[in-house]
Amino acid sequence: MGCAIARELSRFRVRAAVVEKEMDVGLGTSCRNSGVLHAGFNYAPGSLRAVLDVKGNSMMDDLCRDLKVKIKRIGKLTVALDDEDEATLRRLKEQGEANGVPGLELIGRERMQQIQPGVEGTLALHSPSSSIISPYGLTIGLAENALANGVNFHLGQRVTALSPLAGGGWSVTTGSGETFTAKVLVNAAGLFSAEVCRMAGITDYVIYPCRGEYYVLDRRLDGTLKALIYPAPKKNAPGLGIHLTPTVDGNILIGPSAEYLNDPEDHGCTADVMQELRREGRELLPEIRMTDYIRNFSGIRPKQTPPEVGGNKDFVIEDRKDVRGFINLVGIESPGLTCAPAIAEMVRGMVEKHIPLIPDPSFNPVRPGSPLFFSELPADEKAALIADNPNYGEIICRCEKITKQEILDAISNPLGARTLVSIKYRARASMGRCQGGFCVPRITRILRDEFGWKPEDFLKRSAGSPLFVGNVRPGKGGAAR
Template identity: 40%
Template sequence: MFDVAIIGAGVVGGMIARTLARYQLKIVILEKGHDVATGATAANSAIVHAGFDAKEGTLKAKLNVRGSEMMAEVCRELGVKYKNNGSLVIGFGEEDKAHLETLYRRGIANGVRNLELLNAEELHALEPNVSADATCALHAPTGAIVCPYELTFAAVGNAMDNGAELLLESEVTAIQPIEGGYKITAGGKPIEAKYIVNAAGVYSDAIANMVGDASFTVHPRRGEYILLDKEIGALVSHTIFRTPTKMGKGILVSPTVDGNLLTGPTSEDMEDKDDKSTTPEGLARVMKGAGESVTGIRFGASITSFCGLRAVGSTGDFIINNPRHGFVNVAGIESPGLSSAPAIAEYVLDLLRKDGLNTAEKANYNPIRPALHAFREMSMEEKNAVIAKDPAYGRVICRCETVTEGEILTAIRTEPKPHDLDGVKRRTRAQMGRCQGGFCSPYIVELLARELGIPYEKVTKSGGNSLVNLEKTKGAR
């Protein structure tokens, strides 16, 4: 029997697994997807919010500010890129100014450090490409950016290095209370655990229902994005928000930790929890909104568009509770869930302890996960040294992003291991450049087939039936 089963391998489940892996516990992460971080964690704005948005006294406000304070250290331990670029909420006119003053006061009440209100001149001195019509701004120097799935791979990988198990393609379909815990049906197989943590994103209400908890619902809210090429990645250095509305924080323009420019998201309530399609109307709204905030965005430099689904809970706050012995909900984790994830994990640990979980520390726990260093970021001496050690680092597979065969092989061999093209893409950035894998994907298919010991034709883009090759058209390769 496992001590703890965590349902969902997004950033929240991943950070909880890593936090619990410090203790002498048998942990299993149950994920229905073909990989880690395929839910909301795969498609969001990647901002570590400072913490001035959520209302004073809410769990969202408390965990956002604490998570934001923890994030730099967590990323350092996990070898994950983190950039403290600061954020600006820009306003146009008196009404927005009054709104920014409210956010400022709320931020102070929430414990956000170093907030300041700026006039037009101060704003444009910081960000010359922000619209000349902007008249005021709220500056949050503690705002930052991370890569959400890189953080999740590292958190799950670190949990696994410390003994946790990950079961992919293991959809939880039933939970039955048994003597001393629960019997979970996951991927059609029985798993027994003393405690369950429900971190199933938009489906966390369905999981709660399995133990008779119908106290909340979760609905999806779609957000569409356009990602732009690195050639305009430095148009702004801060994350640029508009004054928020009740539907969210508006269309933002932000650099990413990898040097691209991100624009979006839209905000649209949905019914279908799996519909991650983008729409012409949504992308048009992104272009309009981003163009109103920042001048000079050439959407001809867009390299991809994508959509994420926020898990909006019925209570208006994060729903983190312990409705029955041995069962913890971590639901309704919409934004700022990424920013809050390290603090959510601390909070869940506390709930589990109060519910009787024995947390004796492991003698050999290691919080450090070495960074998977990118070849393109190395000095010439470092490049020569890694190639001398392993000639696979001398073969560039993805020319857009300068990703080598050595890096791809390392990623395929490192927990949590990728099993498909998208898994390699999200771990190495190979296929993430301007050509979106047009040139390199055939080589990556070869590497995956060889490493996984499967036929070339069986390699998929993103699990399931997403085959990329049907059959060989020429002689053996």
């Protein structure tokens, strides 16, 4: 969310900065989700979630075109299995139409089978504007375009204190001892938004972390799902239920589960939940084999409702009148990904009440490059690239067919992020079947030989995740092992 707001503010002649506790953007809730753009029928008419979801969904085609981010408008079937579910679908259709969701239609078994052969159910709500996107691709694209338009990014800087300034504005202190000042402070800290509120003297909010676990399936099943398939939602459930979600890169996700936690950074996966996901996954898609499960991961929802209440509260997006210059975003869970560009516009309007926003004629909304990976290009374009640059002819990631040049581009990214996860999110290296068994040693060698990295420089995702631990001695050719 912070990257979307930063990019929106970069349209104007202002000095803007993003202070991020992680060593890259999008390592939290922004990217640890299903990558679904929701249509907007699940939310109460007039709520921020409803209004911003429908608007944000409509903005995504142009945004993804400009940022070179993959998006697929595949639609969704929300499926009923009994009379109670059918009543839920009728209510959701009415609610969606009140929200302005386009193209909603209740369909029977025959039409369901045409859209998704083999789907089970008595009735379905079809929403053609439901889509899939790369959540990390969007987050990185927003950040890099904001950076290109003048926004400063300070990665690895966890905010530890806020202090109001005598003449207005804020002083922001980080764990490294750095201090930043700003006339307007936007709290887009996700799971830590309530913590940042307390630093500003606001005690109104509590965040209840709720973990959702996923399985990732091999791309062997690419094309099996023609649309998003969701069960009819249950009353007061913390999420929309376990479902199968195709991704823009050809994998299928099973999940998410829902489990309240005390630790907002506990991204573990549990044996019981994994077993349940396998069971439900095979019920929804019998073609799944045990060999198709290649990875699991989890994401955490920043919920405002405790476990004994369940359900969801509306987003909090406010320009605090009692704490001047403090714009607050709290509880931005699903459909936050879909809402991001619309929320950014809303926050821009709030910022404009504090400082003048003069359009910058040099703003460029277009991010350079292509949304396609080398392996997705036509044969003649591949040949031309290899002829011009032999690095395109060397495969580093065998599963995903990622070339050396794509790895070099990922390492040399504009934000300066250098962890293995940062390279993974940009180049898809280690996202394939062997999960890095082939490519990680080769990426390590590139970082050592071409960038001069030492063993202690190699991190998986953060300062607390070294790749090499203990005594490291040089191997053959001087390689760390």
